[in-house]
Amino acid sequence: MRRDEGVRLFASDAERRADGSGGLKAHPRMFAILDRTSGYIKNDEGGQTLRDLYRAGTVGQDPNMYRRFALDCFSGQTTAVRQAVENGRAPDLTGTETPYKFGYCTLVIAGAQRGAAQCPGADHAATLKYLLNSGAPVDSCDIVGLTALHHATQNTYGPTVALARVLLENGADVNYQNRYGEVPIMAAFQIGDPRMVELLMEFGADLAKPDADGTTGQSMFVNTGPTVTAAVMKWMRKRTGEQLPLDGKSCAKCGKTNGALKICSKCHAVKYCSPECQRAHWREHKQTCTPFNAATSxxxxxxxxxxxxxxxxxxxxxxxxxxxxxxxxxxxxxxxxxxxxxxxxxxxxxxxxxxxxxxxxxxxxxxxxxxxxxxxxxxxxxxxxxxxxxxxxxxxxxxxxxxxxxxxxxxxxxxxxxxxxxxxxxxxxxxxx
Incomplete structure (x- = not known):
């Protein structure tokens, strides 16, 4: 959304001069690249050019150019969306809008990411759930294979992380590969938001699946910052049942995560919320409470x-x-x-x-x-x-x-x-x- 204009929510399509494009422009070269291959597109085989053209075509994004139903999805107007569907005025929910072929779930994500949650009466989570319950496909993809979940991982502004959970709980494919062969978690690594990374790992993100150029999540996450690394490694250990000391901020006895935690003065490898928890946990902890000495330090x-x-x-x-x-x-x-x-x-x-x-x-x-x-x-x-x-x-x-x-x-x-x-x-x- 162009922040200097805002959404003219109560204006008609004619007043907004809405042509259904959303202000997006698809360059003919994009379709030429997409049409010449049916598989995943490597960077040096047109993939990077396609990315650049896709990004350039979004510069003029303007939600006021969406037609009424698409704008209501974008701005989270659940009541209006429901009335349009129930009264038969809504378009086919399996269809798409804009030259980029955005599905209606993607439009909800796009609005939440661009500040439309501030619109009067906006409830993007309720709108998304209603669309999914009414038959909108959760993995509808745009012209470069980006699903609503892919879009959610590219920008976590506003309620986007919560919306990504809605998508996943309604069956979104956490490992859907776009035309570059990328699964959603790769974008989450790039923006470095551990909340999104943890969510995708929770739902089974595959770090071994390579993109068109052979890059995997496994090979890239270490270089995307300590918060991301900690989130990934925590979930990798959960999958194997492995545990390491100080795996997360919580009391070793009661699991409390809020408030100040004090570290064990002997081993410096566990934390407690209170002396009472430390004493209660000692019978178990003493089996692994190794001190600082010549053998360990x-x-x-x-x-x-x-x-x-x-x-x-x-x-x-x-x-x-x-x-x-x-x-x-x-x-x-x-x-x-x-x-x-x-x-x-x-x-x-x-x-x-x-x-x-x-x-x-x-x-x-x-x-x-x-x-x-x-x-x-x-x-x-x-x-x-x-x-x-x-x-x-x-x-x-x-x-x-x-x-x-x-x-x-x-x-x-x-x-x-x-x-x-x-x-x-x-x-x-x-x-x-």
Whole structure:
């Protein structure tokens, strides 16, 4: 929706000069590319050109160019949609609108994403459910094979995540491949919204299904940011029944997720909401509560050399591509610095260790390791020359047990600014930082 105009909801088709296009324009070259192949289209065989033309054709989107029924779907007018269907005035719900061939479920998603939830009387969830119950196909796809679920994963503004759940609960194919061979979760990875990623994983998103160029979700999610990585890995473990310490923010005894949680002072690998829960859980937890010692831990000397700003690679990539990224606290951009500490008061923390990485794989050789905690009140590097044995023990653990062999999370205790104890014997679940 062009934000400078808004939806003229109560104007007639004639007053809005609605021609049914929605302001979308399909370039003839798009159809030439689509017609010359019946399979998935690789980027170098016209796929990238098709993407560019598709995007260019949406620049002039204008919901006022939709005809009445399509506009009511777009703006979430459930009563009007129901009356049109029951009175026989609605078009065939299996049909499409606009040169891009948007189905009516896609129009509901498009409106929610573009601010139409602010229209008077709007209820996009109710409108979507009514359409689906009345026979609108849940997986109707547009000219490049994008279903309503595909569209929902490209922009999670407003109630879009909730609408995606409605689609999935009504049978939307979570692994439907568009003309590029992409399943919906690939777009969710690109925008980096963990809510959408978790939803798609919950309904069985297949990370092994390749697109036309052989790219899989499995190969790309590690590079799409820590919140996405944590969401994916959590669901992958759920599917196999595996568990790791600190897998999600919850009390180890009662499962409470809200409020402050205190970490076990002995192992630093479980959290509790209260001393009562900790005591009640001790009989079970003591079987796995391993302390920091020579067998489980290494001691290293942090280096606070200046590395510049810690901008997340995934966010830099999104900015360069014009994809909106969720804002981060300014502390997340802090460069290496010594933490504030009181003498004799060590800090228990969860740290992230990143080994040297090429962008596709770890280098598996010496180089600076980056270490920091969630709040970034502690950011340092580790050098192989300071304590090579400890360095290699950390590196080997990350290479073999970390995410993509590139990064891993550990319990740690900062004894002083110059003494960090890392419990390499206990790799934690991926954390959202």
């Amino acid at each position: 290494v001691t290293v000397r942090p280096s606070y050399s200046d590395l510049g700003m810690l901008l997340p690679t995934a966010d830099v990539t999104r900015q360069s591509l014009g994809i909106p990224a969720a804002p981060h606290p300014s502390s997340h951009n802090r460069m290496s610095h010594k933490p504030h500490m009181k003498p004799g008061q060590p800090k228990a923390m969860v740290i992230k260790v990143q080994v040297p990485y090429t962008g596709r794989a770890p280098t598996m050789q010496d180089g600076l390791m980056l270490v920091y905690d969630k709040k970034r009140d502690f950011v340092c590097t580790l050098r192989p020359g300071d304590n090579r044995e400890a360095y290699m023990r950390i590196a080997q653990t990350v290479w073999t047990k970390g995410v993509g062999g590139a990064k891993a999370y550990f319990p740690a205790e900062l004894k002083s600014r110059d003494e960090l104890v890392i419990k390499v014997g206990e790799v934690l679940a991926e954390q959202p930082f």
